[in-house]
Amino acid sequence: MGKSAKPTAHAAILRDIAAPLTIEPVLLGEIAPGEIQVRLVATGICHTDLIVIAGMLPVPRPVILGHEGAGIVEVVGSAVSHLAPGDHVVLSFGSCGDCPACASCTPSYCVEFTSRNFSCARPDGTTGIDASERIHTHFFSQSSFSSQILCPARNAIKMPKEIGLAGLAPLGCGILTGAGAILNALKVTAGASVAIIGAGAVGLSAVMACVLVGATSIVVVDRITDRLMLAAEFGATGTIDTSSVALEEAFDAVKASGFDYVLDTSGVPFLIETAIRALAIRGKLGLVAPGPDFTMPVMSLIGGGREVRGIIEGDADPAELLPRLLAWHREGIFPFDRMIRFYPFDKINEAIADAVAGTVIKPVLRFDDYSAL
Numbered sequence: 001m002g003k004s005a006k007p008t009a010h011a012a013i014l015r016d017i018a019a020p021l022t023i024e025p026v027l028l029g030e031i032a033p034g035e036i037q038v039r040l041v042a043t044g045i046c047h048t049d050l051i052v053i054a055g056m057l058p059v060p061r062p063v064i065l066g067h068e069g070a071g072i073v074e075v076v077g078s079a080v081s082h083l084a085p086g087d088h089v090v091l092s093f094g095s096c097g098d099c100p101a102c103a104s105c106t107p108s109y110c111v112e113f114t115s116r117n118f119s120c121a122r123p124d125g126t127t128g129i130d131a132s133e134r135i136h137t138h139f140f141s142q143s144s145f146s147s148q149i150l151c152p153a154r155n156a157i158k159m160p161k162e163i164g165l166a167g168l169a170p171l172g173c174g175i176l177t178g179a180g181a182i183l184n185a186l187k188v189t190a191g192a193s194v195a196i197i198g199a200g201a202v203g204l205s206a207v208m209a210c211v212l213v214g215a216t217s218i219v220v221v222d223r224i225t226d227r228l229m230l231a232a233e234f235g236a237t238g239t240i241d242t243s244s245v246a247l248e249e250a251f252d253a254v255k256a257s258g259f260d261y262v263l264d265t266s267g268v269p270f271l272i273e274t275a276i277r278a279l280a281i282r283g284k285l286g287l288v289a290p291g292p293d294f295t296m297p298v299m300s301l302i303g304g305g306r307e308v309r310g311i312i313e314g315d316a317d318p319a320e321l322l323p324r325l326l327a328w329h330r331e332g333i334f335p336f337d338r339m340i341r342f343y344p345f346d347k348i349n350e351a352i353a354d355a356v357a358g359t360v361i362k363p364v365l366r367f368d369d370y371s372a373l
Contacts, residue, residue, distance in 0.1 A: 011146035012348045013135065015062045017055035020349045021145070026064075028150055029130040032122065033079035036153045038089065042166035042342075043144040044068030045355055045363045046173050047200065047289070052139075053352065057290065063120050063136040064129075067093065068364075069144030070169040073156070080153040088165050089156035092172040092318035093117055094141025097154055105320065108313035116141050140173070145348065147367050157322045163330075167337050170201060170362050171322050173313065175336050177288055178205030178265070180314015180321055182213065186261050186286050190214030193255055196236075197275060198265035199227035201339050201362040202288060204234060206263050208334050211235035215261075219254050221247060221271075224358055230338065247271065251278040258283055267291025279306045286311045340364050 007028055012021040031037055049065045051057045069091040073083050083089070094116035095107035102110050110116065112123070120136035120143075121127050128137040128150040137143040142151040159168060178201065182188045192215045196203045199222035210218045211234065219238040220231040228239040240250040251259075251274070258280030264272050267289030275285055276297055281304040288311045300306065314321070328334035339361040343351040351363035 007148055009146050009148035010345075011064045011129075011135075011143075012066075012345070013062050013064055014053055017061075018053065021053075021065075021352070023346060023348070026135060026146070027130045028148060029126070029128050031075055031077050031150055033077045034152055034154070035077045035150050036073050036080060036083055036089075036156060037075035037148065037150055038069065038071040038091070038156070039074050039148050040069050040071040040144055040146065040367050042070050042169040042364050042366050044170035044172070044174065045348075045351055045365065046170075047202070048140075048173070049145075050352065050355060051290065057118075059118055059120050059139065060136045062133070063139060064143035064146050065139050066145030067091070067117075067140030067142055068169050068172045068174065069142050069149065069151075070159075070165045070172075071149075072165070074148070076153065083153055083156060083158065088159045088161050088163075090159055090165075090168050090172050090322060091142045091144060091151060091155045092157060092176065092322070093313055094138070094152060094155055105317040106315060107317060108315060113312070145365070147345070157318050159326070163326070166342065166364065166366055167340060168326070169364050170336065170340065171325060172318065174201040174362065175205045175325065176316050176318060176321055177311075177314040178202035178263075179209040179325055179334075180316035181263055181286050181288055181311050182206050182209035182261075184315035184321070185309070185311040186263065186284055188213050188215055188261050191216050192260040193217035193219075193280070195219045195221065195251065195255075195259045195262045195275065195278060196231075196265070197221045197262065197271050198289075199224065199231045200265060201336075202265045203263070204231060204339055204361065205336060206265070207231050207234045207236050208336070212328065212333065217255065217259075219251075219259070227361065230361075233338075234335070247274050248277065255280075260284070261286070263288065265289050269294035273297070276300060276306070276308065279304065281305060283307070284309070288312075288314075342366050344369060
């Protein structure tokens with residue numbers, strides 16, 4: 001245990017909405033008692049990063065984004081006892097650890113979730129960068145678009161050292177959200193019928209989770225042929241290409257009686273409204289993506305006992321779910337690595353552009369060239 005030597009990290013900083021991120025040297029500040037200093041090996045780029053860059057979700061700037069980090073602990077704060085230098089960790093979202101939601105192992109509903117993940121500062125208002133200008137950090141309590149970071153030890157889930165860290169980075173948010181939505185929030189049961197709208201990293205993770213629980217009808221909706229093909233390889237029993245067919249008609253043709261569960265990962269009002277109409281009696285719709293308001297067909301919900309619920313981070317406790325997902329991956333039954341395309345950290349803007357264009361499912365940045373800095 002000890003204090004950081006204030007190393008110089010290299011961080012991708014968002015200074016203006018919709019502008020390219022600039023990689024700049026930054027000096028880490030002092031480590032707080034409950035924090036760890038982590039040298040990043042890799043970090044995923046998530047949809048939430050993209051909507052912040054686009055200005056759809058406001059956070060203070062200049063800011064270091066990123067919230068799917070994986071790395072090696074270098075220094076631990078004086079109050080940290082469960083981690084040590086050299087530990088391999090995957091980082092997830094921030095939570096307080098003390099409120100009723102945290103105490104009941106549902107930290108994604110922490111009473112401080114918004115401030116801990118979107119205020120881009122520590123709870124005391126400080127940031128993790130020592131600079132004359134205020135550079136905001138602690139996005140999702142980590143800001144992993146940086147070669148080294150300070151983050152709460154509570155964010156970190158210890159990983160086996162014999163497994164390559166780079167490919168584990170996306171577990172902390174997108175993959176956790178999709179799998180957790182099926183396993184924890186909707187509680188999909190064996191023999192159920194499920195429709196999943198959107199075949200990105202969240203939707204495809206949900207497909208794999210549906211297979212694991214024994215759903216017998218898994219229909220995936222998207223506009224990108226390659227993603228639909230991968231969904232089928234992951235176990236989807238049917239796919240709907242909305243670039244060539246109307247969703248409502250396709251749903252009726254596939255499952256006239258409606259689906260037991262629908263998971264929307266798009267946030268698109270028309271698709272959500274269509275999904276509600278596609279629910280079977282007592283069916284459940286889960287929403288994981290932010291988006292504009294939509295029209296709620298109240299009588300359809302009441303008349304059939306249907307449910308619509310919001311889901312944050314898959315209702316997951318990362319410390320519990322991530323080891324399970326990793327174990328399934330090692331057994332070959334949760335092959336999330338097939339969604340990943342690696343980019344060097346200095347190609348971050350190219351990776352962001354590819355993610356926006358839909359030509360990559362899960363871009364992951366590697367810090368290989370920065371490991372000794």
